[in-house]
Amino acid sequence: MRVIKHYRIHLGTFAWILHRLSGLGLIFYLCLHVWVISHLIGGEESFNEIMEFLGTPLFKFLEIGLVGTIFYHLFNGLRITLIDIGVFVEKQKLLFGIAVVLWLITWFAVGAAMLSRWGGLPFM
């Protein structure tokens, strides 16, 4: 019983730390994102130039990571909101499990679609 209790505290804390870290990462990205997209003001040449720079494999790799960060924060955030509302409070471990499954499924699906669009998946 003690072990289970200890584990439960650990899981929630772990989810909370990841939520904070992913959130900090996302706001850092959003600041850069607004700046990158603002190149639209400079016209087609200016925008396509920066998009070409961001089209290199390094940034594409980072983009896959970004999608994973977004979906973790999104599904864990919905889980936090449900618990704050007061529903599923007693089932928060299950709720975290569901959030993790949805996170991994969406990350995998969107990641696969991105790789396929870039021509990285021979079977798609």
Place this chain on the structure above:
Amino acid sequence: MVYRATVRSGGALLWFFQRVSGIFLAVVLFLHVIMTHVLIRGDLDFADVAGRVATPLWKTMDISFLVIALFHGLYGAWVVLDDYIHVQWLRVLIYGVIAILGVILVTLGILTLISFNPGG
């Protein structure tokens, strides 16, 4: 040293708004990711974005998205930093930087979004 909170993390209203904006962002960001990474073909270029942003509905949607996302993110960052930084001048400095960053990015983002019109 007596701890005095010159700047605070926020109140119940902001906590509530963080949840409401979170639900909005969960829906809109999900669609944003699907639209920009799954539904388009080839690489994203000027024509793709310009065509979409030019319509009034998208413009309204994107401006709401921009403002709410920046508020949610910058306020969230402040809540996190508020927990770990206890040096007064540094707290005031970070609070100021976050506020200024918010004003600059909202302005830059809106200027970007309103620079497109239908047919041009």
